Amino acid sequence: MNIKPREEVLKMPKYDPPLEGRRGKLRLDFNENPIGCSPKVIEMLKSLTREDIAIYPEYNKINEKIANYFNVSQNEFLLTNGTDEGIKLIIDTYISPQDEMLLPVPIFSMFEIYASIIGCQISKILYNPDLSFPTNNLLKAISARTKIIILANPNNPTGTDINENDILKILKITNKKGIVVLLDEAYYDFYGETFLPSINKYMNLIITRTFSKAYGLAGLRLGIVFSNSQNIKFLRRVLSPYSVNIIAVMAAMVALDDEEYIKKFSNMIKINRNIVKRELEKLDLKVYPSHTNFLITDFGNACEYVEKELKKRGILVRNRSNYPLLKNCLRIGIGTEDQCEKLLQAIKDIIIKWRKNH
Amino acid sequence: MNIKPREEVLKMPKYDPPLEGRRGKLRLDFNENPIGCSPKVIEMLKSLTREDIAIYPEYNKINEKIANYFNVSQNEFLLTNGTDEGIKLIIDTYISPQDEMLLPVPIFSMFEIYASIIGCQISKILYNPDLSFPTNNLLKAISARTKIIILANPNNPTGTDINENDILKILKITNKKGIVVLLDEAYYDFYGETFLPSINKYMNLIITRTFSKAYGLAGLRLGIVFSNSQNIKFLRRVLSPYSVNIIAVMAAMVALDDEEYIKKFSNMIKINRNIVKRELEKLDLKVYPSHTNFLITDFGNACEYVEKELKKRGILVRNRSNYPLLKNCLRIGIGTEDQCEKLLQAIKDIIIKWRKNH
Numbered sequence: 058m059n060i061k062p063r064e065e066v067l068k069m070p071k072y073d074p075p076l077e078g079r080r081g082k083l084r085l086d087f088n089e090n091p092i093g094c095s096p097k098v099i100e101m102l103k104s105l106t107r108e109d110i111a112i113y114p115e116y117n118k119i120n121e122k123i124a125n126y127f128n129v130s131q132n133e134f135l136l137t138n139g140t141d142e143g144i145k146l147i148i149d150t151y152i153s154p155q156d157e158m159l160l161p162v163p164i165f166s167m168f169e170i171y172a173s174i175i176g177c178q179i180s181k182i183l184y185n186p187d188l189s190f191p192t193n194n195l196l197k198a199i200s201a202r203t204k205i206i207i208l209a210n211p212n213n214p215t216g217t218d219i220n221e222n223d224i225l226k227i228l229k230i231t232n233k234k235g236i237v238v239l240l241d242e243a244y245y246d247f248y249g250e251t252f253l254p255s256i257n258k259y260m261n262l263i264i265t266r267t268f269s270k271a272y273g274l275a276g277l278r279l280g281i282v283f284s285n286s287q288n289i290k291f292l293r294r295v296l297s298p299y300s301v302n303i304i305a306v307m308a309a310m311v312a313l314d315d316e317e318y319i320k321k322f323s324n325m326i327k328i329n330r331n332i333v334k335r336e337l338e339k340l341d342l343k344v345y346p347s348h349t350n351f352l353i354t355d356f357g358n359a360c361e362y363v364e365k366e367l368k369k370r371g372i373l374v375r376n377r378s379n380y381p382l383l384k385n386c387l388r389i390g391i392g393t394e395d396q397c398e399k400l401l402q403a404i405k406d407i408i409i410k411w412r413k414n415h
Numbered sequence: 416m417n418i419k420p421r422e423e424v425l426k427m428p429k430y431d432p433p434l435e436g437r438r439g440k441l442r443l444d445f446n447e448n449p450i451g452c453s454p455k456v457i458e459m460l461k462s463l464t465r466e467d468i469a470i471y472p473e474y475n476k477i478n479e480k481i482a483n484y485f486n487v488s489q490n491e492f493l494l495t496n497g498t499d500e501g502i503k504l505i506i507d508t509y510i511s512p513q514d515e516m517l518l519p520v521p522i523f524s525m526f527e528i529y530a531s532i533i534g535c536q537i538s539k540i541l542y543n544p545d546l547s548f549p550t551n552n553l554l555k556a557i558s559a560r561t562k563i564i565i566l567a568n569p570n571n572p573t574g575t576d577i578n579e580n581d582i583l584k585i586l587k588i589t590n591k592k593g594i595v596v597l598l599d600e601a602y603y604d605f606y607g608e609t610f611l612p613s614i615n616k617y618m619n620l621i622i623t624r625t626f627s628k629a630y631g632l633a634g635l636r637l638g639i640v641f642s643n644s645q646n647i648k649f650l651r652r653v654l655s656p657y658s659v660n661i662i663a664v665m666a667a668m669v670a671l672d673d674e675e676y677i678k679k680f681s682n683m684i685k686i687n688r689n690i691v692k693r694e695l696e697k698l699d700l701k702v703y704p705s706h707t708n709f710l711i712t713d714f715g716n717a718c719e720y721v722e723k724e725l726k727k728r729g730i731l732v733r734n735r736s737n738y739p740l741l742k743n744c745l746r747i748g749i750g751t752e753d754q755c756e757k758l759l760q761a762i763k764d765i766i767i768k769w770r771k772n773h
Contacts, residue, residue: 058590058591058592058593058618058619059593059618059619059645060509060593060594060595060618060619060646061509061593062508062509062649063508063509063510063511066508066509066649066652066653067649069652069653070652071652074656075471075472075473075474075656075657077473077474077475078473078475079470079473080466080470080473081466084470087470087471089469089470089471090469091469092465092469093464093465093466093468093469094465094468094469096465098465098468099463099464099465102460102461102463103460103461105457105460106451106457107450107451107452107454107456107457107631108438108439108451109634110451110452110456110631110632110633110634110635110666111447111448111449111450111451111452111631111632111633111634112437112438112442112445112447112633112634113433113445113447113627113633113634114433114633114634114636115433115435115436115437115438116433116435117435117436138496138500138636138655138658138660139655139657139658141655141656141657141658142496142655142658145655149532150420150421150424151418151419151420151421151424152421153421167655174507174653232416233416234416235416235417235418235419236418237418260416260417260418261416261417261418269471273465273468273469274468274469275468275469275470275471275472275657276467276468276469276470276471276472276660276661276662277468277660277661277662278472278496278657278658278659278660287417288418291420291424291425294424294427294428294429295424295427295532297496297497297499297500297503297525298431298432298433298499299433299497299499299633299636300496300497300499300500300636301636302496302634302635302636302660302662302663303634303635304634304635304660304662305660308468
């Protein structure tokens, strides 16, 4: 007899397998670091021994380093197997089927997927048409059932940020009601503003960070969840004891030591982001403001054509047309000066070709 | 205001942090591979590039290799972040709070922890006093609420196996009732018998395997969940898309190619296990039968003393006294001939010293 999954699992959307075969291409589609991590991480990998990887991971040293680096105490964060596990952990710890999640959309898709495993109510609040954050609509949507609000600052895939005062307003109201605020700061390194110093002021604030973007370690899977020590104590009960692999740990040790590398990389991305935006605008394309390492650009009817033609030239970008508000939009990652030049030249050629025929 | 976790989380046992500082010791306490993985894995690590680790993991090649190696189709398994994630995934997919888990004890502790996150009823069935499997008591315990039965063959920490006919009897009865049978074969490589060819005969059978034991890759976190394609389809909906890191993937590619290494290692462990058992018995110690890479040995009142004295000599073993049926028992891992000699010499010295004074 077939074994029956939980009702919530039966209702879940079908599996959409991750994309493959991206090596060797100009990867501007997943908001990764397109040149990679600090070279010192690669040096470290060469020194790994059989003992290093035969032992279940140990976390003492990395916990010490992270506490120092982010200026928090060791019981105010925990490491997760990418931010994905962090999000799932927060939902598993706090959310019951009868609860409600307020989810501004469009947003990173894993929030909805993990919430649908639990089977809680997911109430979506649409971003404003200019992709600015819908603060008032979000506040109006809070109900007696609301248990968690998702904020991403800056947000993927919109690229836009949330005004500091708006976050404060949300935190103050939700803190009184005991509503969890999950603030994802995955793109912090390209932005520079953080609520990390507020984790002990707002007891309902939980912040996630990742090593998958600026740090160039997406393949190793490492995220951090920050909150006050009381929340972390509960989250730790639900966390698997060995969920972060030892190579992610050792790579993060080295990467955090090479702070200069991340700073230089992030600065380069910010400069190149502005150049690419300006050049795309010269082509009469609508480019939304961005505080991340990507640009949302509206290509109108040419959207799919541009995506495919770029792919033919070995340049990968992400078509986000199926997302609310993002019809005809491509999400385009920012890389080095050379990578941006290659991208811009290709887009110009493609657009000129398209306009000749339309 | 403090945010309140789910009731089930509040009831969970306090966090017991993993042990640290085990490097450089003779590690016979976690059933790891005490000499490590195939040297070819270490060679592979030296060739890793920044691109390898900057990209979100891709699984096509490893899925192909695993399908071939284990003679299953690509939709009959999935990779997990260690067996830990596999167990959690199975529970998250199939078990609701109103369900019952039948759990033979003593057993690997994560089954109970993940079940208690869900808050389902956990009904424990005690192993027999000789640490053989309590088949009849288990079958008698099946109720209308039973949704999952955990089997570990061979089992940690008892070291004992389950008779093939008993497993068949359990599978036949549970298959008719739609009860999930989670069969953990983590120690398969030291045992040699598997129900993998039966995943399409018993639709309720889900099998887990790990690269943390014989393969010597505990630090990298890689497990496999096998079942029929219908079950895997549902499990995949709940699985995080990038939960396995790329280095675990690349290491497994190399490790599976070096089949000879695992065979030689497992054979060595089996031979040394018998030698250590015989030598411990010569000291008038009760040693339970084992089909794994460890031996459960009853040290009577000397148990804690032996554990501590071994630790002073840099030899780590695991005191399992707090587990049901295992009062005064140490779980002792098996290593190379040299490692076993060192262990036995130390135990002999310690026991002689103890007996002089007691």
